[in-house]
Amino acid sequence: MSEHYDHVVIGGGVMGLAAAWQLAARGRSVVLLERFAPGHTRGASHGATRNMNNAYDDALYLDLYDEALGLWNELAETSGERLLTLCGLVTHGDQAVVTAAHDALAARGAATELIDAEAAAARWPGMRFSGRVLVNRDAGRIHSATALEVFAAEARRLGADLRFEHRVTAIAAAADGVVVTGVAADGEPFRIEAGGAVVAAGAWSRELLRDLVALPALRVTEEHPAHFTPQPSLREPGAEAWWPSFNHVRTAPSAGPSVGAVYGMLTPGEGVKVGFHAVGDEVDPDARRFRAPDLARAALREYVAEWFPGLDPDTAAEISCTYTSTESGRFVLDRVGPITVAAGFSGHGFKFAPAIGRVLADAALGVAFPPEPFRLAAH
Structure with a gap:
């Protein structure tokens, strides 16, 4: 039997959590599926700190940084948690x-x-x-482990359903969106139908999107x-x-x-x-x-x-x-049909996460495509 949501987010690292938070904040029904347990060490989002680094000469990243800085501060105020230390x-x-x-x-x-x-x-x-x-x-460090907890807590507060230890095995396009199937930690299969999917699966992106999206070399x-x-x-x-x-x-x-x-x-x-x-x-x-x-x-x-x-x-x-x-170090942010892709963060994405969550939500909702240099055709 299928469950139905407006959006399914695949991947519970910082980018998936940020996307779920943004989509839930806009009143959409959201389920997030993460293969491993919260805070796991198998991917790219774990650990206590990250650089809050604005040493860029590219206006695209500097705009994204300024937006992210404002959103980090808003999240800190809303949650009551310290998320940044601007120690320089x-x-x-x-x-x-x-x-x-x-x-x-x-x-x-x-x-x-x-x-x-x-x-x-x-x-x-x-x-x-x-x-x-x-x-x-106006730079320093992010309290990254705390940030993951805050994104999850805020997404849940806004109504998102976060399911850890749920491994997605297949994503299929459907007439009115996507069908996502997989297996939970207890061995029970699941099937979810949604109007669209945000795939933020890190190192597993190519495996999940192989037959759906022509990704650049990752x-x-x-x-x-x-x-x-x-x-x-x-x-x-x-x-x-x-x-x-x-x-x-x-x-x-x-x-x-x-x-x-x-x-x-x-x-x-x-x-x-x-x-x-x-x-x-x-x-x-x-x-x-x-x-x-x-x-x-x-x-x-x-x-x-x-x-x-x-x-x-x-x-x-x-x-x-x-x-x-990616070969260029630029992120991959795009929408292909009902699938919104977030991949290739190349070791410098975490600090931008709240702004990237906004970009992904805009794309998933059809409000706006991501900036052109991040889109698939630019890679």
């Missing part, structure tokens, strides 16, 4: 990238400045810097940032509060063959997260190692030893997550 963001390294981001932000009147490496090291003595340093004050990699313990001199009460979030955009001559851009932020109670961006091995999301290769571990340790005098490089507490990346 520092970006250094490739001077062309740093300058372009600064100029784009300054043109918008953003709270930003450029300082030299010596001044930055004096301000943040636990870090080393290369070249001029971009400082953004590369699924396993990434391994780690938390590092501050040195004793930076463990005094209140000392951790000064850690900004950071980006190090390494230029080709200084970056080793397995080392790309570097990012990170403080995770209170866990240390400072440091990670190489998008350098992991390509994987089957159902057959991961959940462990970095020894060479990658050694490279991260060496990087921390060189660039973070305020961290103990021998204290790495490794994390494992997936990136699902």
Whole structure:
């Protein structure tokens, strides 16, 4: 026997939850189906912190950032939970990238400045810097685990039905929408009919959409940032509060063959997260190692030893997550018939989640298509 909803959302990571929240807020009946338990570690949305990073020179992302910042603050006020800590963001390294981001932000009147490496090291003595340093004050970190809980709670409060441990096995187009079938944790099959589906399935996007949507190439990699313990001199009460979030955009001559851009932020109670961006091995999301290769571990340790005098490089507490990346790094946001697609967030999507939830709801309801550069034809 089928159940009937206006919309079915497939995927209960941050993007699926944001879409369910937005659709429910517009009075639609919504069911969300997530293959794993809440807070699981199999995808890309788990963990306590993410960068709230506005170091972009592209107006598309900066517009999305400004919208997301406003929505994060609204969610925090509505829920009573702290979702952001705007402790600042520092970006250094490739001077062309740093300058372009600064100029784009300054043109918008953003709270930003450029300082030299010596001044930055004096301000943040636990870090080393290369070249001029971009400082953004309307940036910092997201309390990402709390954010997932708030999206879920708000979606439920607005009437959405969130079902975890419900694995979707097939999506089929129907005359008046879609039919979604699968199996619940207790082995019981389910069948749901809906006017449309939002598919935000991360590393499993291609598997679910294979016969329905012509996706661009999506590369699924396993990434391994780690938390590092501050040195004793930076463990005094209140000392951790000064850690900004950071980006190090390494230029080709200084970056080793397995080392790309570097990012990170403080995770209170866990240390400072440091990670190489998008350098992991390509994987089957159902057959991961959940462990970095020894060479990658050694490279991260060496990087921390060189660039973070305020961290103990021998204290790495490794994390494992997936990136699902497009060749360009741009997201895939589009609607094809009754199916709205959200995929390929390429390791930099979380901060935009509330705004992306709005974009997906607009597309699913036929209010507006997503911005052209995110649509399938642009990839």
